[in-house]
Amino acid sequence: MSQKISTVAFIGLGVMGYPMAGHLARAGLDVRVYNRTPAKAEAWAGEHGGSHHATPCEAASGADLILVCVGNDDDVREVTTGENGALSGMAEGSLLVDHTTASADLAEELDAACRERGIGFVDAPVSGGQQGAENGALTIMCGGDDADFACIEPLLGHYGRAVTLMGPAGSGQLTKMVNQICIAGLVQGLAEGLHFAEQAGLDRQRVVDVISKGAAGSWQMENRHGTMIADEYEHGFAVDWMRKDLGICLEQARRLQARLPVTALVDQFYADVQVMGGGRWDTSSLLRRLRAVKPD
Structure with missing residues (x-):
């Protein structure tokens, strides 16, 4: 893709996509949006301008760049290669970016589908959560062609503070997997540390104030210890x-x-949290699980 990007379509206006699309609108781009719940797309257009559309295909028609941020592999397929999906409305030479955290297999599948149509593709999962999306401070891990990445990097910079090409299609998703593996262990460690401090009768805030200045410090500790x-x-x-x-x-x-014993264990701890009714709780709720577990 060589032409200047002026019109973009953003598909998926959840807690991440809604503010991400807003950053693009504030940067002066013509933004066309689609959301499975039409009221959310209407609200976004009312707040940011641009236009809302009835299908991904309609939103993608005439756009230079289409960005997707939905839930999982099946959701991505539905809005890209499914009936009335974005690819059916995209022109040759346009570009598709998938911000969804999905499988590397899906990234390779979409890359092949796009290549058949003369469309560029970059898988670009993000890290930083809703706060990062709202503040324009996401970390974006990309997989794709060098030229396609060079074309979209400045635009992703409107909501990403670190935008990095990790390799060919699928590499962004593989890097995001590393990110989630590391977070799982960090959050469990923080939960155990705070639980131990509580049981020991320590002032937990004071403990965090001290240890966060040393080797134990992390984003999770800084942003989640209070709640x-x-x-x-x-x-x-x-x-x-x-x-x-x-x-x-x-x-x-x-x-x-690859052996991921701690990741597998923490996954089961999160299953326990789901059983407790916490499927929609923040991932730091691992501490509530520890408080609920009866000692042997």
Whole structure:
């Protein structure tokens, strides 16, 4: 793709997509949006301008760049290659970017489908959560062709503070799997640390104030310790979505013969949280699970 990008379509206006599309509109791009729930698309257009459309195909028609941010592999297929999907409305020379956290297999599948139509493709999952999306401070891990990446990098910079090409199609998704594997262990470690401090009668806030300045510090500690101490989890990245992501990681690990014992264990801990009714709680709710477990 060589022409200047002026018109973009954004498909999927959830807690991430809604603010991401807003950054593009504020940057002066003509933004066309589609959402499975039409009222959300209408609200977005009312707030940011641009236009809302009845199908992904309609939203993609006439757009130079189509960005997708939905739930899982099947959702991506539905809005891209399905009936009235975006690809049926995209012109040769346009470009598709998938921000959904999905499988590497799907990225390779979409890359092949796009190539058949003369369309560029980049898988570009993000990290940073709703807060990062709203603040334009996401980390974006990309897989695709060098030329396609060079074309979209400046636009992704409107909501990404770090936009990096990791390799060919699928590499962005594989990198996001590494991200989720690392987060799983970090959140469980933080939950155990705060639980231990509570049981020991320590001032947990003071503990965090001290240890966050050293080697134990992390994004999770900085951004989640307060709500964990307050036992508040009605926010952030849902346990249901984390289990979806970890399922992708564990399946890919089986293929690669990579051993992920801690990831598999934390995945089961999140299953416990779901049984507790916490499917929509933030991933830091692992601490509530520890509080609920009866000692032997």
